[in-house]
Amino acid sequence: MKRTTSARIDAAGLTIVAWAAFALAPWHWLDFSGAGPNWSTYPLGGAGSGLALALAPALGWSGEWWLLPILAPLALASAASLPGRDARVRAGLLIAAGALGLALTLGQGFAVGLRGWNAQWLAALFGAPGPRQEGMGLGGVTVLACFLFMLCRGLAGRGWCRGDAFVVTSIGTVVALILLFVFYPVGKILVSAVQDNDGVFAPYEFVAKFADRSIWGLDCVGGNLRCGVAWNTLLLGVLVGLGSTALGLAFALIATRSGFRAKGALRILSVLPIITPPFVIGLALILLFGRSGVVSTTLSAWFDIPPTRWIYGLPGVLIAQLLAFTPIAFLVLVGVVQGISPSLEEASQTLRADSWTTFRTITLPLMRPGLANAFLLGFVESLADFGNPLVLGGNFEVLSTKIFFAVVGAATDQGRAAVLSIVLLGFTLAAFWLQQVWLGKKVYTTVGGKGDSGLPTPLPRFVAWACYATALPWAAFTAAVYLLILVGGFVRSLGRDYTPTLNHYLTAFRIDSGASGLRFTGSAxxxxxxxxxxxxxxxxxxxxxxxxxxxxxxxxxxxxxxxxxxxxxxxxxxxxxxxxxxxxxxxxxxxxxxxxxxxxxxxxxxxxxxxxxxxxxxxxxxxxxxxxxxxxxxxxxxxxxxxxxxxxxxxxxxxxxxxxxxxxxxxxxxxxxxxxxxxxxxxxxxxxxxxxxxGEFGLAIAYSSALIVVMLVVxxxxxxxxxxxxxxxxxxxxxxxxxxx
Amino acid sequence: MHVTSKSARLAALSAVASATALLAGSGPAAAQGQLTVYCGVQEEWCRPMVDAFEKQTGIKVSMTRKSSGEIYAQVKAESANPKGDVWWGGTGDPHMQAAEEGLTEEYKSPKLSELNDWAVRQWEQSKGRAVGIYSGALGYGVNTKMLAQKGIPELKCWADLLNPKLKDEVQVADPNSSGTAYTMLATIVQIMGEDKGFDYLKALHKNVNQYTKSGAAPAKAASLGETTVGIAFLHDHVTMIVDGAPVKAVAPCEGTGYEIGSMSIIKGARNLDNAKKWYDWALTPEAQKLGAAAKSFQVPSNKATPVPKESPNLAEIKLINFDFAKYGSSAERKRLLAKWDAEVKNLPK
Structure with a gap:
């Protein structure tokens, strides 16, 4: 009984909010730039409320008659809020109100655009150009949200998700947000894959672009020609996924399961790369390993090894991405390694398993979800990364840069960008599916309600050494890269002129104290x-x-x-x-x-x-x-x-x-x-x-260093x-x- | 079960709060109105332009800096509901393309008569939709230190770049991604004819170590010694030289092409009158003088603007009669790029 009452109050609350938003709040988006919204004509005009605009045409004023139908779902919702109704009926009314309200509100929004009817057939039916309206604002969005919540509440009332309104509402909200902010925009651009540049439907062009040799070519297998970007991207993604997972695991094991002293330093080092703005790692690698980089010239001077351009291409991008994405794997894995119950490991050892067998048969399998997720993230991140291939790619092309230049390059072709994006999406989809297959339906639960007071097993010696051997050189390498970045902000021109200067920081972050207090005059x-x-x-x-x-x-x-x-x-x-x-x-x-x-x-x-x-x-x-x-x-x-x-x-x-x-x-x-x-x-x-x-690397590096410090603090x-x-x-x-x- | 609506209300509240926070700060503008400028050159140049214009007219300017290609992509994507007013600066190609697609507005400035011929020609070829504001010749920068190390005689011409000793020592951008490199492709085709031009590019391919993505990257690489020769606009090399790099800028002896940095008014501009004010002002010598002060050494389009002394002297450079109408059109561009992809880029070395 209590449940029914609270459901009614809930429905009533939503209905009141919806009515208030419809009747009082400005329906459209308000433009606060310039002179600000014009309130003088309220509740009509640009800042008018939905109800006033809907009713105005009936009284002969200018308004927006297409908002009128929204009164119907609002009335349904009001009916649902009346006391003394059967719970099933109330839920049904709420579902009807929510669904109808969503349909009508969104329908009018998409039908009536900034320059009249948005669809050809509407214009043909009602005459061009038709009415106009601005985007939805506080009123419109609130009403929309209320309808969504009503729908979810109604569905919960009909027993969805065990009648748990919180769960249904959560699912509904997340789905709605993903539809609006992921599927809707992405769908809009993917449509251009099957259109030519004038927006005409052209499926053959899609097939031609999709089957292009520059995407799928396998010329590198036989000769010294290039392979298609798709294969390059895939190869890079798999290497980065595997590498970052392995390195991340080594760091995570050291951080949680070993007596390593400088864990704090290791943690900071492993986190540094993700807080590094794009391009900086690539730049630093060039300055270290480029043909006139510090390392290359030293090797050339001491050991007479001629400097080469090996860094440009797959090796460079791989190193940069491993530097950048290992920390993500680390962050995912550290939680997982911590969560593995020591009692299982202790049980294994009580059964006389040695520490290596325990690690291999207990610890490692329990980390599977973490490993799979870390690999998936590394792989997907590598696919989406664009800064590092841009700086270090050389002649090694990947999909992300290819897509970027299909949009902004000299040969602009949005359709091609869309086709390449579909290929990229396909890879991600496949990775996701493989992950699901690998994890299967096994259970990985180790944090239970039972008292669990085991001590985490120390790593087997062999594994510990493997971790140290992987993680420590990598940490040292990361440290060297960051030292260079730090120095870069304080010298005139990194790589050429090492005169110390504060100019880069002053240009970016100058603060003057004037008559009106502090003035932030730096350009950044x-x-x-x-x-x-x-x-x-x-x-x-x-x-x-x-x-x-x-x-x-x-x-x-x-x-x-x-x-x-x-x-x-x-x-x-x-x-x-x-x-x-x-x-x-x-x-x-x-x-x-x-x-x-x-x-x-x-x-x-x-x-x-x-x-x-x-x-x-x-x-x-x-x-x-x-x-x-x-x-x-x-x-x-x-x-x-x-x-x-x-x-x-x-x-x-x-x-x-x-x-x-x-x-x-x-x-x-x-x-x-x-x-x-x-x-x-x-x-x-x-x-x-x-x-x-x-070409102002100094300023870029100085700004980046400042950002790194801010992020570290945060x-x-x-x-x-x-x-x-x-x-x-x-x-x-x-x-x-x-x-x- | 009151939880739902409570959390919903909370969520709505916080959404409203954050929205207000994000919208606040844009107070009422000055009586003179406002203007949104998409700036296609470097920040150092954009900023003083905006400040000077604001000071002079009292118009509040909102400026966003992006590369030329990005601005083009944005203007195209926004065309249903344009947000920008003026697109100032950046290489002429995307401006021409926007003009061809009707994304920009026709305008005849009273200052047109004060401009150099090449700037007016840009205006004519774009049917009044884009005008030249500066120009820069194509060429290459030679790292003198590296050149001396390799014992190669001084480089003067396009043909000199085919020297086998320069194997893997020339860097140029990929014309698919960079307008600079496309200018070079079109230049070579215009100087040598299409067949011979492509033969040249195929021969050059053996010496190219990397087709970079960004047009100015070869200039930076030459200054750092990552490559001996970098092909880019001469003013990009000059910027490096002024910064102290051991680089010599070369205008090839066979003649060379050039870019015309342009300006367009975006079709459907919300502040059309102010956009025209900016347009007229940006063509005056006072406005164009700001380029040199910002270390941008392109040649300004107004005849009365003093040419910065560091600028490559266009009079001493053998400039070809670049056919922007033909080589700027999307059809020709597509054809040449496809041909370059097929015949040059994937050649074995």
Whole structure:
């Protein structure tokens, strides 16, 4: 009975919010630039509310009659909120209101555009050019969200997901957001794959472009010709995936299972590369190993080894990407290695297995989800990376650069970019599928509710040495690269003139104190502040959506889960350039007009980086026994409470990974945002790219070093704020309070 | 089950809050209105241009700096609802392409008569949609240190680059990605004729160590000694030389092509009047003088603008009569690039 009442109150609440938004809030997007919105004609005019605009034509004023039908679903919702209804009827009414409301609101938004009817057949039916309207604003979006929640509530009322409204609403929201911010824009650009440059349907052109020899050619097998970009990309992706997983594992094992002293230093070193803006690693590698690089010239002077250009091409890109992506593997794996229950290993040793057998048959298999996820991320990241192949690729071409230049190069061809993107997407899809096959239906749960106070087994000697032998030289190499980067900001021209100077920093970050207080006159300040603001907004949202999705994926079963999972991964697999252009195509025109705002940058980052939150969440959650959730649910906690009190505390490593990664990526991503930045919201990376293009490596490196310091501070802050997960293992306080309270 | 709506409301609230935060800061503009400029040259040059224009007119300028190709892609993607007003700077090719596709607006500036012929010709060939604001000749930069090490005599002509001693010592961008390299391709074809031109490019291919992605990258590589010869625009080499690099800029003896940095007004510009004000102002000597101050040594288009003394002197360079209408058209470009891909790029060395 209580349940019915609260469901009614819930429906009533949603209905009231929807009515208020429709009747009072400005329906359309308000333009705050320039003179600001015109409030004088409110509730009509540009800042008018939906209800007023809908009713105005009936009274002879100018308005928007196509908003009128939205009253119907609102009335249905009101009917659902009346007291004394049967729960089933109420749910049915809510479903009807939600579905109809979504259809009508979106329908009018897409039908009536900025320049009249958006579709030919509408224009033919009602006469061209037809009515016009701006994009949706506060009113429109709130009403839309209310309809979505009504639909989810209604479905829960009909017993979906055990009638758990929180779960249904979560799934509904994530699906809606992914549809709107991933599928809609990407679909818009992929359509151009089957069109010629004038937008006419041309399937033959698609076949011709797809089968092109420059994509699939195998000439390198027989002779010394080049292979197609597809094979190059695949080879690079697999190598980077394997390499970064192996290195990440070595670091993770050292960090969690060994008595290595300088763990802190190792951790920072392993994290440094992800907080490095693009191009910088590539630049540093050239300055070290290029033909006139420090190492090459030294080798040539001492050992008479002639300097070559080996760094340009596969070796260079591979090294740069391993430097850049090993930390991601490390972040994923460290949570997984921590989560492996020591009791299983202890059991194995009690049964007389030696430490190597234990490692091989217990520890390693339990790390499978982590290894698979780390490989998948490394592979996909390599596929999408664009900065390193650009700087170091030489004549080794990969899909991401090819796509970039298909969009912005001398031979602009959006259709070709779309075709290449489809190839790239295909690879990601295949990797995802293979991962699923490899993991199979095995269970990897090791964090259960039972008291688990084993001591983690030390690594077998052989494995420990292997880890040290892999990780330590790599760490030293990373350190050398970063030393060079640090120095680069303080010398006149790295690689040529090592006179110390502060000029680069002064140009970028000068602060003058004038009559009106401090003035930030350095040329980098604007983009710096905008970047920090956008990144700080994007990170928590990304982590929240990502982990919520991970929880849904591992804990709830619903139809279409595989498709849902793939949808969450999709945005990650699409090259940034394609995402950038697709976002302009989709969000430059009503109903969702977002270009030129900072919001579009935040949204772009959230949906591009969400997959990392999802993957690390899934990896960690698949170790945590479902019985913990179930115990909480049995004790009467709602699913939301369970998430908050049981799942979240156990997810701390994943939260850290998601927050850190999304913050960092928002500060270092370049290819996607290059089209989305505006004068007011310029990003640090586009500024750096401009400096690199102009050949001002010193300034680029100085700015990058400053960003690295900022990100380092933020990461340490996040780690301190979120805290460590306490698993009640023996070295921790002997409280077996896994569920945290 | 009150959780849903509560969390929903919270989410809505925070979304609104962050949206407001992101929109705030754009206060009411000055009475003179505003202008959005897409700037295709370097930041150092864009910034003083904007400052000077704001100071002079009181118009609030929002400027975004991107490479020429990126601006073209953006203008094209935004064409249903243009956000920019003026596209200032960047190599002429994408401007011509935008003009051909009707993405930009026709405008005849009263300052047109003050301009050099090549700038006016750009305006005529684009049917009034783009105008030349600066020009720079194509050439190559030679790292003198590396050249001396290899014992190669001074390089003067395109033909000198075929010297077998220069094997793997020449760097040039890929014309598919770089307008600079496409200018070179078109230049060679115009100087030598198509068949001989492609023979030359095939021979040069043996000496090319890398087709870079970015057009200016070979200039930087030559300055660092990563390559002995880098083919790029001469002003790119000059920037390196002014910075102290051991590089000599060479304008080839057979003649060479050039780029015309251009300016267009975007079709559907929201601030058309202000865009025209910028357009007229950017063609004046005061505005064009700002280039040299920003270490950009292109030749300005207004006859009255003093040519920076570091600039390669166009009068001493044998410039070909570059046919921008023909070689700038998308059909010809596609054909030449496809041919280059098929016949040159994948040749074994």
């Amino acid at each position: 300040w604007d983009s710096f502040f905008a970047t920090v603001q956008v990144a700080a907004l994007a990170a928590p949202v990304t982590a929240a959506i990502g982990l919520l999705t991970a929880w849904l994926l591992t804990r709830e079963s619903f139809s279409g889960k595989r498709a849902f999972e793939f949808g969450t991964l999709l945005s990650f697999a699409i090259p940034g350039t394609v995402v950038g252009v697709s976002y302009i195509l989709a969000f430059n025109v009503p109903p969702f007009e977002l270009t030129g705002t900072g919001l579009i940058l935040v949204i772009c980052f959230v949906f591009r980086n969400m997959p990392v939150g999802v993957r690390s969440g899934v990896a960690t959650l698949s170790q945590i026994d479902k019985s913990l959730d179930e115990a909480s649910l049995t004790l009467g906690a709602r699913s939301f409470t369970t998430v908050r009190l049981v799942v979240l505390p156990l997810l701390r490593p994943a939260i850290v990974a998601a927050l850190v990664y999304s913050f960092v990526r928002a500060m270092t991503a370049v290819s996607a945002v290059i089209f989305l930045v505006s004068a007011q919201y310029n990003m640090a990376t586009t500024y750096i790219v401009g400096r690199v293009e102009a 990461i340490l802050g996040i780690e301190a704020a979120v805290g460590q997960r306490r698993l009640g293992r023996r070295e921790a306080t002997p409280v077996a309070a896994v569920a945290g309270g």
